[in-house]
Amino acid sequence: MKVLSTNIGEPTTILWRGKEVKTGIYKYPVDQPIFLDKEDVAGDHVIDRRYHGGVDKACYLYAAEHYPFWKEKYPDLDWNYGMFGENLTVSGFQEEAIKIGSIYQLGTAKVQISRPRQPCYKLGVRFGSPAIIKQFIDSKLSGVYVRVIEPGSVSAGDEFILENENIQGISIKELNTLLFHYNAEEHAELLKKAVEDPLVSDDDKKYFPKD
DSSP: OEEEEEEEEOOEEEEETTEEEEEOOOEEEESSOEEEOSSSBTTOOOOOTTTSOSGGGSEEEEEGGGHHHHHHHOTTSOOOTTTTSOSEEEESOOTTTOBTTOEEEETTEEEEEEEEOOOOHHHHHHHTOTHHHHHHHHHTOOOEEEEEEEOEEEOTTOBEEEEEOOTTSOBHHHHHHHHHSOOHHHHHHHHHHHHHOTTSOHHHHTTSOOO
16 A cells, blocks of 8 residues: 555535534645654644544555546536545455454554544535445445554655455445444354454444444
């Protein structure tokens, strides 16, 4: 995996249900490294810290390979990397292959795969259609948040170097399945595995289905 773009957002005021709301989802590529800190990206703007930023959501990654899928659905948008609110657009990223809890060296930072993206209404505003919310969930092309174990700088061109894979863990795609597409007959064992995995966030576990 390799970083193709580093992206930063400025606060943007949007109109939502008749009220003005600020958001940091409008991110655009920058021609410089970004610094991954323990709870956010330096110089970025995290507006609502109830749902964004924090230890388990310090930095958001999205795959460049997913862009063509969405461009086909939304051809009239003015496309750029950062469209999904990601700080890092990466190549070679596959939700079905990457395990929750795995640790990577990334530039001078060390990060741990933590949580898939759960989209909110602001993604719908960014895309000009609330339909993107369900489409995003159904696609399982969620991207992922990372915990920052060791803060550091990341530049375009930096590679993800796997240091410690959570071999027995579940993949990002499997976690998305449990959160949004659970079927008791098909996924009971997967649910048990995820519940017992200490590297799966408690904030995700609370959304697990209750058999």
